[in-house]
Amino acid sequence: xxxxxxxxxxxxxxxxxxxxxxxxxxxxxxxxxxxxxxxxxxxxxxxxxxxxxxxxxxxxxxxxxxxxxxxxxxxxxxxxxxxxxxxxxxxxxxxxxxxxxxxxxxxxxxxxxxxxxxxxxxxxxxxxxxxxxxxxxxxxxxxxxxxxxxxxxxxxxxxxxxxxxxxxxxxxxxxxxxxxxxxxxxxxxxxxxxxxxxxxxxxxxxxxxxxxxxxxxxxxxxxxxxxxxxxxxxxxxxxxxxxxxxxxxxxxxxxxxxxxxxxxxxxx
Amino acid sequence: xxxxxxxxxxxxxxxxxxxxxxxxxxxxxxxxxxxxxxxxxxxxxxxxxxxxxxxxxxxxxxxxxxxxxxxxxxxxxxxxxxxxxxxxxxxxxxxxxxxxxxxxxxxxxxxxxxxxxxxxxxxxxxxxxxxxxxxxxxxxxxxxxxxxxxxxxxxxxxxxxxxxxxxxxxxxxxxxxxxxxxxxxxxxxxxxxxxxxxxxxxxxxxxxxxxxxxxxxxxxx
Numbered sequence: 177x178x179x180x181x182x183x184x185x186x187x188x189x190x191x192x193x194x195x196x197x198x199x200x201x202x203x204x205x206x207x208x209x210x211x212x213x214x215x216x217x218x219x220x221x222x223x224x225x226x227x228x229x230x231x232x233x234x235x236x237x238x239x240x241x242x243x244x245x246x247x248x249x250x251x252x253x254x255x256x257x258x259x260x261x262x263x264x265x266x267x268x269x270x271x272x273x274x275x276x277x278x279x280x281x282x283x284x285x286x287x288x289x290x291x292x293x294x295x296x297x298x299x300x301x302x303x304x305x306x307x308x309x310x311x312x313x314x315x316x317x318x319x320x321x322x323x324x325x326x327x328x329x330x331x332x333x334x335x336x337x338x339x340x341x342x343x344x345x346x347x348x349x350x351x352x353x354x355x356x357x358x359x360x361x362x363x364x365x366x367x368x369x370x371x372x373x374x375x376x377x378x379x380x381x382x383x384x385x386x387x388x389x390x391x392x393x394x395x396x397x398x399x400x401x402x403x404x405x406x407x408x409x410x411x412x413x414x415x416x417x418x419x420x421x422x423x424x425x426x427x428x429x430x431x432x433x434x435x436x437x438x439x440x441x442x443x444x
Numbered sequence: 445x446x447x448x449x450x451x452x453x454x455x456x457x458x459x460x461x462x463x464x465x466x467x468x469x470x471x472x473x474x475x476x477x478x479x480x481x482x483x484x485x486x487x488x489x490x491x492x493x494x495x496x497x498x499x500x501x502x503x504x505x506x507x508x509x510x511x512x513x514x515x516x517x518x519x520x521x522x523x524x525x526x527x528x529x530x531x532x533x534x535x536x537x538x539x540x541x542x543x544x545x546x547x548x549x550x551x552x553x554x555x556x557x558x559x560x561x562x563x564x565x566x567x568x569x570x571x572x573x574x575x576x577x578x579x580x581x582x583x584x585x586x587x588x589x590x591x592x593x594x595x596x597x598x599x600x601x602x603x604x605x606x607x608x609x610x611x612x613x614x615x616x617x618x619x620x621x622x623x624x625x626x627x628x629x630x631x632x633x634x635x636x637x638x639x640x641x642x643x644x645x646x647x648x649x650x651x652x653x654x655x656x657x658x659x660x661x662x663x664x665x
Contacts, residue, residue: 257624260633264448283454284631290653318614321621322628342534342614343625349523353614356526 201404210247212238213254214270217346219371220429221274233429238272270398276324277395287395288409293435296387297366302380304360309387316361318342323361328389355379364388455635458626465622467644473603480546486550509548515609517541522613538610557591599656601648
């Protein structure tokens with residue numbers, strides 16, 4: 177019994193020492209798999225194709241990152257609210273989930289430099305006659321709970337002092353509510369708006385303009401204290417741009433002019 | 445694997461917002477119970493009416509309420525009926541969904557309670573010259589409510605917990621909705637949900653304890 181306890185203690189000690197030395201980056205390379213949290217309810221960044229396979233910009237981006245690391249990619253479908261539990265419980269190594277790099281969130285997780293930038297578009301139900309951002313005043317509007325645009329839109333509704341705001345859980349619910357007339361208009365990233373209008377699944381709705389919100393920069397995220405990994409992510413994002421891979425993926429999934437990932441007059 | 449630095453101060457700063465949410469949660473739960481009990485009484489009467497179509501309405505309601513997920517019932521109250529052009533706000537949709545569920549379960553409780561009351565009670569009332577309605581109202585109903593009082597408490601607790609499903613229909617003012625919104629804003633998931641869990645626990649505990657006290661007072665022989 178004594179011998180068993182001693183052996184167990186030694187095993188435990190070496191085990192602990194082992195994890196203490198290697199950082200997350202080493203763990204990923206060692207394990208041979210990179211697990212990415214990707215939101216698959218956010219076309220064209222993340223969605224499923226006819227064969228129910230995950231596809232989209234974020235999916236490709238994760239695959240590229242895994243290829244750079246020399247490991248296999250594993251796409252872990254993660255709804256927006258579950259990104260943090262997925263990361264903190266060790267279910268994923270890194271988030272490639274179109275996550276806005278707000279300062280509030282950066283207190284909890286570590287962000288890479290921006291890997292994508294969204295403009296915000298207004299989509300309205302045709303029967304409402306809304307034709308611009310200002311036109312939404314007084315109407316019932318909504319967006320996906322907790323997103324960058326939802327926070328900005330709710331503040332705008334408060335500022336207007338009329339109309340109401342409703343947060344739904346998924347982008348699909350927002351567009352369903354919009355097509356049913358439960359919502360008169362929504363603000364979403366322009367890519368999502370275009371993708372959803374194009375499917376034709378949502379009836380009489382149209383993109384009617386842009387919303388004057390700041391550009392929404394999104395970063396990859398990992399645990400706040402994993403400097404090795406975060407440093408790698410920064411360089412990876414930079415390399416994707418220099419090699420032209422970013423432009424290639426942008427053309428594949430979105431098309432049109434590339435958004436600028438840099439902010440003039442700032443270092444990062 | 446789970447390594448996370450808890451920042452309680454940051455999360456506790458949001459406590460007032462969460463308590464406001466808890467008030468809305470209570471509002472929905474209490475309203476849905478009051479409406480649910482009223483409807484359950486009607487549904488129980490329909491079932492006893494002896495009329496087949498009326499009893500069928502009651503049976504169908506109970507079957508759907510008890511055998512489908514509460515989430516589905518709330519979702520249908522919002523997105524389902526909207527495809528027929530009927531629109532309810534998130535608050536009302538949540539209220540309808542929970543009330544529907546409450547009424548279904550309570551009807552079954554009431555039926556069980558009625559079975560526990562001997563038929564002779566109603567007949568005794570009739571033989572004293574009471575009408576069928578007064579016999580039900582003054583003799584059967586009080587006994588029925590008494591037997592089903594504690595199961596009703598159970599349903600009240602369930603109603604409170606069901607409010608958390610409101611997020612699927614765009615409800616953001618209740619405790620769970622507020623917590624979700626704060627989570628998206630700050631990413632301090634575990635602290636916020638731990639606080640929400642404690643608030644839920646305290647509310648439901650307070651209800652069960654006060655129900656026990658009320659029962660002890662009301663139902664003394």
